Amino acid sequence: MRLRKSLPREAYTLGWNPPGLVAGVDEAGRGPLAGPVLAAAVMLDPRKPIAGLRDSKKLSPKRREHLHEQILEHALCCSVALASVEEIERLNILQATLLAMQRAVAGLRLRPTQVLVDGNRLPALDLPAQAVVQGDDRVAAIAAASIVAKVQRDRLCDAWHAQYPDYGFDRHKGYGTAAHLEALQRCGPTPLHRRGFAPVAALLAPASPP
Template sequence: MIFTYPCNVGLIAGVDEVGRGPLCGDVVTAAVILDPNKPITGLADSKKLTEKKREYLFDIIKEQALSWSIARASVLEIDQLNILHATMLAMQRAVAGLSIKPDFVLVDGNRAPDFGITAQTVVKGDSLVQEIGAASILAKVTRDREMQELDKIYPQYGLAKHKGYPTKAHIDAISQHGVNHIYRKSFAPVRNILNKPFS
């Protein structure tokens, strides 16, 4: 499957998010406008790249893109709005944070918020659209680094390993050590632990 770029639209921003599924931490989004005169090789869905390759491309993208922006929605916003609406808000913040206003926005997935700019969703866009692939790398490296920092503060949860996703080991750790402020209390596995009667 090959994605066909819209014709004659000028500057295109790619947008992606990381962290919709985890039980803790912010949902992180990025928007990237690549420089057609400085092509970056190796851009792809961040999940398909090694950590080393993502870290390498993270610096290249920031150096060579015409503009990039990283944004987020907090745990509190996720619990108040729900994860979908919080993700849409974070995407809007990422596009608003670009130093250059794009003419067109391509968003990974099948839902896009109102950017005040013409936008199009692209399913599997992080594999098909270079701008979205670049955004996915910025968002994933940023969020993974934040999980590693949180792991230093709360080593009992194993965040550096599972990055906050609902693995059995993670859920067992929350059951044992309790729910603190980094957790999304609206997510069922966390809510179930909070509602569990003490024996």
């Protein structure tokens, strides 16, 4: 207990791998101009390995959907959480992403022994944690979290398309493609758009006097 009390608020790293259950954590939606950022935490069952897990960006949508269902069926537990557009505006995208990750870990039905997070930054956790650069291609549990977060966010984008059909959310998923920027210019931002992001902020800025 003395060790735990002496640790800073940020999650801490161990120089060894403790035995027990590992949770992998990854996010989806840091880069888009619209919508919340999502994070997933997944604890795989070592008795039920899932073949083909890798970085979600390197998988076709069909393959992602298939693996997503396999993960939900065979993982010990899985949790998805988000940080809202309002929180992204208030905190900045990095801190909002870490908040979503923290919420995803907190939502797990089982308590992991260690948390492995994709990237080089850690959310504040009361568990041993390790940041793993390119972890979504190196650690199966992180790859699984990458897939779950991506599929869940893409499904949100499909729902946004039904609500705002002029913007093409079902195609660009909120990223700043030429088609998305053209729709923004033509129709203006929706409540989903991140007003602090430069392309959106530029549309909201008052015009300079001639």
